[in-house]
Each structure stands twice: as structure tokens, then as C-alpha cells.
Amino acid sequence: MDGIVQLQRQLVDYTASLFHEGFLDDQFNQLQQLQDESNPDFVVEVVTLFFEDAERLLNELSKALGQPSIDFKKVDAHVHQLKGSSSSIGAQRVHRVCFAFRNSCEEQNVEGCLKNLQQVKHEYSLVKSKLETLFGMEQQILAAGGSISRCGWLDATSIFLRRQTLLQLKGTLILVNFFQIGEMSPGQHVICRQDPKAS
Amino acid sequence: MAMTVEAQFHVLAVDDSLIDRMLIERLLKISSFHVTTVDSATKALKFLGLVEDELRTFDTHVASEIHQDIDVNLIITDYCMPGMTGYDLLRKIKESKSLKNIPVVIMSSENLPSRINRCLEEGAEEFLLKPVQQADVNKLKPHLLK
Numbered sequence: 079m080d081g082i083v084q085l086q087r088q089l090v091d092y093t094a095s096l097f098h099e100g101f102l103d104d105q106f107n108q109l110q111q112l113q114d115e116s117n118p119d120f121v122v123e124v125v126t127l128f129f130e131d132a133e134r135l136l137n138e139l140s141k142a143l144g145q146p147s148i149d150f151k152k153v154d155a156h157v158h159q160l161k162g163s164s165s166s167i168g169a170q171r172v173h174r175v176c177f178a179f180r181n182s183c184e185e186q187n188v189e190g191c192l193k194n195l196q197q198v199k200h201e202y203s204l205v206k207s208k209l210e211t212l213f214g215m216e217q218q219i220l221a222a223g224g225s226i227s228r229c230g231w232l233d234a235t236s237i238f239l240r241r242q243t244l245l246q247l248k249g250t251l252i253l254v255n256f257f258q259i260g261e262m263s264p265g266q267h268v269i270c271r272q273d274p275k276a277s
Numbered sequence: 278m279a280m281t282v283e284a285q286f287h288v289l290a291v292d293d294s295l296i297d298r299m300l301i302e303r304l305l306k307i308s309s310f311h312v313t314t315v316d317s318a319t320k321a322l323k324f325l326g327l328v329e330d331e332l333r334t335f336d337t338h339v340a341s342e343i344h345q346d347i348d349v350n351l352i353i354t355d356y357c358m359p360g361m362t363g364y365d366l367l368r369k370i371k372e373s374k375s376l377k378n379i380p381v382v383i384m385s386s387e388n389l390p391s392r393i394n395r396c397l398e399e400g401a402e403e404f405l406l407k408p409v410q411q412a413d414v415n416k417l418k419p420h421l422l423k
Contacts, residue, residue, distance in 0.1 A: 105408050112303045120303065127296050158357070162386050163296045166408045 082224035089215045096212070101205050106168030125209055128167045132202055135160045139195055143188075153191060154183035160198070171201040285311040286421050287347075291321045291354035291366065292384070297407070301353065301384075304414045310351075318354070318361035322369060325349065325376055349379055350421045355407075356385035356392065364396060371400040380420045384409055 096102045113120040135156050142153045161176035175198045182190030288310045290301045298314045305312045315321050326347060352370065354363040363383050370376045383396045386407040393404045402420045405413045 105410075108408070108410050109300075111411065112300070112307065117303065124296060124299055127299065131296065159294070162294055162407065165386060166294070166296050166300055168408075 082219060082222050085215065085219045085222060086224060089212070089219060092212060092215060096208055100170050101208050103168045103170040103173075105165065109167060122213055125167055125213075128163050128169070129206055131163050132160060132172070132206075136195075136199055136202065139198075143191055143195060148186075148188060148191075150183050150186050150191075154180060157183060169202075169205045172198060172205055175201050285309060286350040286418075287311045287313070288351045288353060288417075289321060289324060289349045290314045291316075291318060291352065291358070291363065293317060293355065293358045297355065297384075301409060304409060304411060305353075307411070308414050308418075313349075318358060318363065318366035318369075321352070321354065321366055325352075325370070325379075327369065327373060327376065351380050351382065351417060353382040353384060353405075353417075356383050356396070357387075364399065367396060367399050367401055382417060382420070 097106075109121050109124060138156050139153060139160075142149060142156065157176050157179045161173060161180065164170075164172040164176065175194060179191065179194035179198060182194050286309075288305050290298060290305065290312060292298045292301065292314070293316050295316075298316065302312050302314050313324065315324055324347060352366075354366055356363040363385075367381050367383065370379060370381055377400075380402040381400065382403045382405060383401045384405045384407050385392065388406055396404050403416060
């Protein structure tokens with residue numbers, strides 16, 4: 079049991095760091111909220127789709143920007159899609175670079191576009207690797223017989239606590255079962271009740 | 278546990294992005310809506326029973342001959358879509374005798390007042406900024422056609 083708690087704690091810390099460093103934003107919390115027993119793989123499914131979509135778009139962008147005569151409308155359309163999907167999963171840094179990228183397209187600035195493409199590729203590969211690490215940690219916990227804690231807390235501006243999660247209460251980590259209780263702020267006092275209420 | 282049998286509201290969600298379709302579907306299902314998703318405005322119109330001929334003539338007499346058991350209580354559509362946009366779809370729905378009373382909600386990633394006003398003026402009930410969240414979906418129930 080100790081080993082699982084340790085893994086869970088690492089997951090919580092790692093997740094918090096991703097928010098803290100701006101890789102993920104609140105939308106990722108929203109995604110996690112949509113996952114439950116009836117849809118246990120929702121987050122992984124959506125994020126996997128994002129990876130596929132992003133890779134396709136990055137390829138298209140490389141091709142489009144490699145043309146002798148660049149079709150900026152086409153480039154902008156691809157960036158618009160990438161901007162949308164990154165925003166939908168909470169990949170904040172990727173989303174941010176897309177703003178600059180669209181500006182470069184508007185200005186028909188080739189150098190700007192090429193630079194932005196490199197930036198977005200870089201941010202994408204970073205967030206991909208981070209999320210893969212995150213999912214790997216979750217798999218470890220599940221394999222060890224534990225459950226996944228869902229909370230982007232302390233460093234996130236919006237905090238959603240859900241189902242079974244690890245709660246830091248007066249310095250001690252305890253595993254609790256409860257229902258979604260809405261938004262909380264960092265450092266907010268929480269009262270835990272032992273109440274075996276059925277879902 | 279008591280079993281309650283409730284008529285479910287049926288929402289038609291239109292978005293060319295697969296990721297966004299997945300998200301909106303999940304959000305709507307969590308709120309107990311029955312959901313149909315399509316990836317284009319054209320497919321949405323087909324689903325609603327307005328087929329190709331009607332798109333050109335808006336001949337509602339012909340439209341009424343096509344018997345559709347589809348009962349849609351709300352349409353939620355993305356604004357920016359290739360081909361027919363969400364705005365075009367909104368207009369077609371509002372111009373159709375058989376469909377104009379179905380509430381339409383527009384989603385967009387861009388917060389442009391001119392766009393928002395255009396949509397509201399054309400009869401959209403709400404304009405939601407993407408990414409759409411649970412709180413946004415909670416706003417929809419009051420708009421539903423009974």
C-alpha cells in the first residue's frame with residue numbers, strides 16, 4: 079500500500095509541476111472531470127487524438143512552408159486547427175505559440191512563420207513527452223492495484239477534486255473518496271467527513 | 278435507487294474537429310442529453326431533413342414530404358467550419374419553416390464582438406467560447422424546446 083501511495087504522490091507532484099510550468103492549463107482539469115467509471119480512458123483517448131492531429135498538422139505545415147510560393151491562407155488554416163485542438167486539451171504552450179504563428183501568417187512573414195513552426199514543434203514535443211510520462215505513471219499505479227488521483231491542485235488556479243484522490247491535509251497525505259465538490263482555491267481549508275454515501 | 282423515466286433532450290452537435298466533437302459529446306452526455314454528432318453543416322441539414330433541393334429553394338412544401346422522426350431539441354454548432362459555416366447553418370435553420378423554432382447555439386474559439394452580435398441577431402440563443410466547459414453546458418437547459 080505504501081508503494082502505491084508513493085507512486086500516487088509522485089503523480090500528483092508531477093501533474094502539479096506541469097501546471098506550474100505552463101505546459102497544461104485549466105482545460106486539462108476539465109478533461110479529467112469528464113472521465114469516470116463509464117469512460118475510464120477518456121483523457122488518454124482525447125490526448126492521443128491530439129497527438130495524431132498535431133503530428134499531421136505539423137507535417138502539413140512543414141510541407142506548406144517548404145513550397146517555392148507559400149500559400150499563407152493554407153498555412154493559417156492549419157495553424158488555426160492546431161490552435162483549436164491544443165486549446166481543447168489544455169496544451170497551453172502549444173496554444174500560445176499558435177497566436178504568434180497566426181500573426182506571422184497574416185503579415186505573410188516567411189521568416190516569422192518558419193521560426194514559429196520550429197517553436198511549435200518544440201513545444202509540441204515537450205508536452206507530448208510530459209503527457210506520455212504522466213500516463214506512464216498512471217499505468218504504473220493501476221498496475222500496482224491503486225487508483226488514480228485526479229487533482230490539479232496547489233499550483234493550478236482552478237482546482238477540481240474528484241472521486242478518489244490524494245488530499246494533503248495538515249501535511250499528511252490521505253486517500254479519500256468523495257464527489258466533485260467544485261472549485262477550490264490553493265490553500266483552501268477542506269473538511270473531510272467519513273461518510274460512506276453511495277454514488 | 279428509484280428509477281425515473283425522463284424524456285431525454287436530443288442535441289445535435291456540429292463540429293469539424295474530432296477532438297471537439299468528442300468533448301462536446303461527453304459534456305452533453307454527462308448532463309444527460311441524448312447526443313448526435315456530425316462533422317459538417319451539410320450533414321447536419323441532412324440529418325434535420327433538409328436535403329439538397331431544399332438548400333437551394335427553401336421550399337418547405339417539399340421538405341414536409343420527407344418524413345423525419347428526428348426530434349432535435351437543440352443544435353450546437355462550431356462557427357468556423359470548411360464549406361458551410363456555423364453561421365450559414367444558423368441562417369438556413371432560421372429560414373426553414375420546419376426547423377426555425379429549434380434553438381441554436383454557436384461555439385467559437387474567437388472572441389469577436391462583431392461575430393457574436395451577428396450570430397445573436399440571426400437568432401442564436403447563446404454564443405459559447407471554446408473550449409466549452411461544463412458551466413457553459415449547464416446554461417443550455419433553459420433554452421430547450423419542450
